[in-house]
Amino acid sequence: MPLPTHSNRFILSHPPTDLPVLSGPSPTFSLQTSPLPSLSPDQVVLKTIFISNDPAQRAWITAGLDPARLYTPPVLPGQVMRSRNVATVLDSTSEKYQPGDLVMMSMGWIDHLVTDAGNVDRKIEKVPGLSETHFLGALGLTGLTALYGIRDIARATGGETVVVSGAAGATGSMVVQIAKHVIGVKRVIGIAGDEKKCRWVEGLGADVCLNYKEEGFREKMVEATPEYVEVYFDNVGGHILDFMLTRMKRFGRVAACGAITQYNKGEKDGLKNWFEVISNRIEIKGFVILDFIGAGKGPAAVGELVQAYKDGKIKLGDENETVVDTKFADVPKTWMMLFEGKNTGKLVTKITDGAVQGSL
Template identity: 65%
Template sequence: MSTASSRLQKISQTLQPSTTSSTMSTPAKTKQWILTNKPTDLPQLSGPSATFTLENNDLPPLKDGQVLVKIRYISNDPAQRGWITKGIDPARLYVPPVSQGGVMRARAIAEVLESKAEKYKKGDRVLGSTGWAEYAVLDAQGLQAIQQIEGVSETHFLGAFGITGITAYYGIKIIARAGPGDTIVVSGAAGATGSMVVQIAKKMLGCKRVVGIAGTDKKCKWVEILGADVCLNYKKDSFKKDLIEATDGFVEVYFDNVGGEILDLMLTRMKKHGRVAACGAITDYNNNKPRGLTNWFEVVTNRIEIKGFIVLDFVDQGKAPEAIGEMVKALKEGKIVVGDENETVVDTKFEDVPKTWMMLFEGGNTGKLVTKLV
């Protein structure tokens, strides 16, 4: 079991298993997507330099303490792009990169088909690092049970009540230290993390004003329904003007999911001693020659604090259950909304798993992007 998997299993402290029946025969092989060519820019899904290759491989025999699972839902996360970049120094990553020739890494919700572990039985639903595969043999200690919440799909434990939600919760509350007197700006506000940041900031932390940034007018309207006072479409020609007007008087907090030009512009919209929570930089994930920041001197002159963070830092400290518990409580109290609108679940043949993942970089999802294997 990898270090990352062992750290993530701590989330299971608040979860209880759900079960479902299964009549499936035991498989001997599994389809897998293998990382063949590490990309420097946009991953290629076909041709001689295709990033991934589909293979059909033998499953290992089931050992004591292990379970055989069928993958039902796969999590799609921008961070996966960083794990496969060509030439990246492993010492600069927070988890080991995916090895060339290895199964593409991903977390998923799976159904237990066979078990040699006391903790799980046939039919249980579990969450773990399965990779892009149809079936997998996994160590039970690296898995988490799925909690059942009335009216909430289990897929939200890949998003709002999973790593995504925990990232949003601690990123805005602890890293950015947002509070009732603050005005905050959230980029990628219609995405999995950003949409939760908007709700947590406005409805749980009571921030004075929340400004979202998203890529279409439709997404912006949804972000405003979630609680943003205003949401701006960054693809409009008027975006820079709109952002300056929306941040008149400047802002205390910027939650950054995108990096690039929007981060550069936001450095000019921060108050003195403003705080930037650096969560992601999806603008440059597929750009092998990213443009540098031109407004960096703003950080010096206005004493702006920029702090990067990784959710595993909080999982390591055993704090994941606290975040999940607070968000579930907020849901039951009607403070936040977690429903179909918070995720984009795409019915996908296994042969099309990479195509669904690529929607992350095309703006094709609202909320969490989930692959449902059909």
């Protein structure tokens, strides 16, 4: 196979305040092409195979954010959109990597890259029965987020009831499984956006999963939580979070993980049930997985998750991810599915075109 001569990449061109736009006079991203340099010593040529899609990426590109208030640096106009990638090594002058190796790296939305071997995170080992894409999700930052959030932040334990929003999403579906099968809490209630997702979440171990788009959702949640809930794991923010504040048991804990309903809203939904926090002594903790990783707890936790998978406590099938075949030119379009509620489990982009000659 001939080596690529050019690299294609999406740069941030117009930081959005609301929903990103892919066309028109001010598109959020624009595609650029440049020649690929030749290999220097101890470098590799990488070709992106899979791209991880994460709600947090939306936060990195919002117009006018104060970098000091973000947990990772923002993506600035003119910079390549940041992402986690699984790539294959096309060529190498490094002893560490051989052509054909699969590696993990935060390459961004770029199809080919020549980079120092030291910039690559690590080689991905083949695990029988497991798709390598799971290392972008259930066995990667997503799974660690779920584990850290439900165990260390929310401190869910045996006799408790846990409610998880975004329960059919990448993080939520792992929270459901970890809470029910690894920690072994008494009751897990999922919240998701359609019936099919809800049934899938129940298959993962939720005692019940409620469809928030269905009429009567709130009444059903009230019925399902007659003694209120000790733990709410929030992936969505907005109205569902506001409602859940009214369902927290006295001294209940909220793990604030994400707010996907709000990222594309310049004018946020306001939380109005604040008095519940006071009168019911609710504890709320925001958290970011990077703290857990930074504390050196990542590798051991990945090991725990892999063990839980081997023990049958965590299911990692095709349904834990939505892998979308995508031409490189459509990478932003696939990413946008995150905000359309179209994915079940982790949303992964699979690059289907070779684009090795520098044109798409």
